[in-house]
Amino acid sequence: MADDKEREGTELVIAEFHKKIKDAFEVFDHEANNTVDVREIGTIIRSLGCCPSEGELHDLIVEVEEEEPTGYIRFEKFLPVMTKVLLEKRYRPIPEDILLRAFEVLDPSKRGFLTKEELIKYMTEEGEPFSQEEMEEMLSAAIDPESNSIRYKDYIAMMVVDDG
């Protein structure tokens, strides 16, 4: 009996996940034909609360692509894979304090900020480097034009509030 109840509970959870995934998918299904451009998969996955790295994303895409990649991902293939991701709570988002520590690693002398050049260097040369566009967009919001630097504590606070 307990097993049944548990299964029923999981079924409900899965049903709810399915609806969430469908909604997220539909936002980017511009032609209403249950496919999305593969370049939007990352956005969809992230909009569902996951925070994968580019490498992890690439692996996921391989899982949901067709045998012969068409540039489009079908919902039928995406749904089971994404459901599993949500059930296993994979790619959890990064807590604020961890993020702060990451910035502090890049600022070993603990000034409380990074210069524009430093930010650019780290973001475009380390980790999974930013594209030109990504870098420019981050700079536009993060850099305080007077000091030409990013006060990362304030930056995080501003961004996290927005994230809702």
Next chain:
Amino acid sequence: PASGGHSLLARISTHFTAFKAAALIQRWYRRYMARLETRRCCTWRIFQSIEYAGQQDHVKLHDFFSYLVDHFTPNSNHESEYELDYESIEVPDNYTGPRLSFPLLPNHATALVEAFRLKQQLHARYVLNLLHETRKHLVQLPNINRVSTCYSEEITVCGDLHGQLDDLIFIFHKNGLPSPERAYVFNGDFVDRGKESVEILMILFAFMLVYPKEFRLNRGNHEDHMVNLRYGLTKEVMHKYKTHGKKILKILQDVFCWLHLATLVDEKVLILHGGVSDMPDLELLAKLDRHKVLTTEVVYEEAEGEAACEREGRAGSCPGAGSAPWAPPPGLPRGHRASRSSSIPCSCGPPWGPGAGRCRQQAGPPRAGRRGAPCPPRQKQAGKPGAPAAHSGGLEAGEPWPETISWSFQVVDILWSDPMAQEGCKANTVRGGGCYFGPSVTEQLLQKYNLQFLIRSHERKPEGYEFCHRRKVLTIFSASNYYEVGSNRGAYVKLGPALTPYIVQYQANKETHRLTMRQRISRVEESALRSLWEKLFASSLDLLGEFKKHDADKTGLITLSAWAEAVESVLHLGLPWRMLKPQLVNSSTDNTLEYKSWLEDLAKEQLSRENIQSSLLETLYRNRPNLEAIFRITDSDHSGFISLDEFRQTWKLFSSHMNIDITDDCICDLARSIDLNRDGHIDINEFLEAFRIVEQSSTEGDTSDCPQATNTDNSGCSKPSKR
């Protein structure tokens, strides 16, 4: 040495940590941007849904409109009525706006641009004169316009402008004014929605007269008097030209019909407004009488069509005509979400698409030996609806119906179709006209006519342009910030002799450049959410009903999942409600919602509480955009007045078509209460004023202006003479 090794190790470990730290930040940032992008898409979808829902609404109402047109629009053949009228119009001495003399010279056109930039208004006399000359010019031109890069070295193609004068001025500023060396093609939808459609038309027509070889205009689906009734041009003209507005509208209606249907550059690049169908026939397109296509607003009368089909024994030739009228063959794919299709009456297979195409072909020009094909039942009346060409005196009783239909569809396809990524060709049920065409349709067209690619407009794109079908189709859209400041860029494309497209993007609003993406998105989102709130509010009663259904135990609570289902079933917008939930519902930790208080919060956002109870007002509010259009049709001579009796009849008809339950008394009272100056007829302005008063007073919490039942002793409202 140990120290060297240690520092190397230290350096490596620091480097490694910096690597990880950077990766973490990037990972987080990308997720943040993805969330922004999702919000942006959702916002876009909200606007689109509301807009398409509005369009579908219009399709639903078209039956009603047709009826009104039949009964209220006089079948007028008096073309000469306005021909020489403008000459008698005097321009007062104190008029400081631009003056035109004909034949137009380039500096006249340039002066117009400058004058409009300074917010001046062109006098009605010059407007009419210009329109008259424009019509004279257009009448001589072919359906398909041909330009060559031999003469003008480069050609600039612009997409939809939708009354946004700022964008046009920006284009001329950035790209240069038209000249013999600088050719322009404007690809339709110059008007509606934006507030300066008239000015745009004046400028475009002026340049066309000045540089007839180098300045061309294609017709868009908004160059259509029926569409204008609803989407703003009619209103703008009547507002700016109170005395001569109706004359202007009448000649404008004609001018629109004479615009080019398509432009061909160097016989290689085809430019048209919407798209193509899977049966493109450029030869037919070149030969047809484009002037006959007064409007492409259509609703297909399936039952009557099939009945007609059967009467003449052609049932066998219609696919699937055995069981349901004009039903598409089982394999025909549906291109839209179930939630949208349920609100479209013509989803049972309009006579387009691959299957029906066969039928259409057989319904082509009557062959010898076949007598005049069946007339749909309403043909006896002048201005028969159901065929694109039919309004106001297009068809005589007994005239072969299918011929007009078959080539009219070509025009509808050109003005309304959209490309899709999927293969095939299917009905464009979202728009209610034209089709969705796939890559192979494009390929077929290009091969058949030896073309290189297709340029079209008709669809808003965030970047102002978009390639598809392996870069064989280019969508170009020139109205930037279409929904709201920051919502999208505009673009135009230049073609040189090599015909390589060179795209220029812009956003005609300095402010947007200074905003970050985050700020841009929030602004647009706010605007979208406001529209969504409005729609939700307008359906408060229905929503309450749906919520109650999910609350069998009467706890006052429903799950958020149930909320999403209920909202969709009422609004039919096809929106991803779960994604929008954070913006619409105060986050509740236990996944339930107190729906009554949520509805109350909605009301507080919009109007005062009392209006939730007034269902009549709610209905009116919900149908506000339609009502305006209806009144403009009812007011057939554009006098600005309709009699109380006409109002009553119209409203009764409207209610029955829309399944709204309203008593006669209520309507009478409403009519009387709206007739503020008690002169026996309703000024359209009075009507709109009534709404504003109600809206305003509601936000101030004062309910005394709600229409009350007053004297009910009158047997009926009198019918005074007009004007």
